[in-house]
Every structure is written in C-alpha cells, then in structure tokens.
Amino acid sequence: AQSVTQLGSHVSVSEGALVLLRCNYSSSVPPYLFWYVQYPNQGLQLLLKYTTGATLVKGINGFEAEFKKSETSFHLTKPSAHMSDAAEYFCAVSANTGGFKTIFGAGTRLFVKA
Amino acid sequence: DSGVTQTPKHLITATGQRVTLRCSPRSGDLSVYWYQQSLDQGLQFLIHYYNGEERAKGNILERFSAQQFPDLHSELNLSSLELGDSALYFCASSATFGTGELFFGEGSRLTVL
Numbered sequence: 001a002q003s004v005t006q007l008g009s010h011v012s013v014s015e016g017a018l019v020l021l022r023c024n025y026s027s028s029v030p031p032y033l034f035w036y037v038q039y040p041n042q043g044l045q046l047l048l049k050y051t052t053g054a055t056l057v058k059g060i061n062g063f064e065a066e067f068k069k070s071e072t073s074f075h076l077t078k079p080s081a082h083m084s085d086a087a088e089y090f091c092a093v094s095a096n097t098g099g100f101k102t103i104f105g106a107g108t109r110l111f112v113k114a
Numbered sequence: 115d116s117g118v119t120q121t122p123k124h125l126i127t128a129t130g131q132r133v134t135l136r137c138s139p140r141s142g143d144l145s146v147y148w149y150q151q152s153l154d155q156g157l158q159f160l161i162h163y164y165n166g167e168e169r170a171k172g173n174i175l176e177r178f179s180a181q182q183f184p185d186l187h188s189e190l191n192l193s194s195l196e197l198g199d200s201a202l203y204f205c206a207s208s209a210t211f212g213t214g215e216l217f218f219g220e221g222s223r224l225t226v227l
Binding site for chain 1: 116118147149156157159162169170172204206211214215216218219220221
C-alpha cells in the first residue's frame, strides 16, 4: 500500500524567499510521484511529476522537486516565492499494485507575505 | 479549464436522501477517478474506473456506488446520506492507466442537512 506524509499543514514565506514543501512517501513498489496545486474553489492541477529517469523534475511556475529514493522523499522547492503562489499544495503517489490508486497527502497551505 | 465537467456544482439535501453526481471526462480519457475532499479527512480516493471497468477501490462506503458508462461518463451515487457525507466530491480523468497526470473537475459540493 502507498501513503504520503506532508510535513507542515501550513507554511508561510515572504515574497522572494525560498519555498520548501516537504513530502515523504511509502510504497512497496516503485512509485510515481506528483505535486498538485489547488487554488480556492478550483480543482487540483498538476505542477510536476516523477515517473522514471532524472530524479530532479522541473514543473510549471518555476517549481521543481527531487526524488530521493534513499530518503523516500519528494520535496517541492521554488527559489523565489511570488504572491500568486499562495495556494494549497498536495503531494501524491501512485503505484501499480494490481490497480492504480493515486493517494494524496493531507496538503500544505502556502502563505506568501508581502 | 481542465476539460472535465462535473454536475451539479452545488447540491443541498437532507439526511437519508440519495443523490447522483455526474462526471464527463476529457475527450478520449479512459480513466475516471472519484475523490472526496473534506476538512477533517483531506482528499480521499474513492474509486477508479478504466474503460467501463472498476480497477481500484479506496475508502468508499457501501452506501456509495459508482459506474462508468459506454460513453465514458461516470456517475457517483450516494445513498442514505448522513451529515458526515457533506464534502467536495471531485472527479478526475486520465489518458493513461494510473501513471499519468490526473485532470480534475471543479468538484460537486454536497451539503447534507
């Protein structure tokens, strides 16, 4: 079975500061990993994904994440926060265990201060 | 616009009632997923259909059922509703079988009074 743990339900940064959102996963088989963003009153949209290959993955809006198998982590970073980055971010894991379930973490709400 | 359409957007009903939520996936997507989002439970996976067949099941209550029709749209049926079923129900579709991006609809907000 897969699971996802996002450390910190709320993260607050100043505009221009580094954004770091933490995600650890558990999977009995090689996982596929995702970060999604949810703006108020909207559905989730994909920021980036790791399937195979290069462990540093670049996504939209300047976000990137690094898959570290030894640490079972997939932390999301952005060098410089913008006010428009304020949203809720979800880490997700999917794996083939006979069927696919994409399991989401509890989410981290990012606040960006001017 | 993700291309996934969910109806209705808002629904208010009473305990004990039954409702049906509808989802039209993106054109050509064979996979449909249903999720329940609530403040206390977060985003919970309910069920996955691929080309009309149920392929994975999550924490879906026995009072809930779903199906995917030949035209690939899907319906989530919720019966004997309880106050705790109040939540945002999302449908997502995918072109692939599990490994790809999920495209989410805007959700159906269910309020049970």
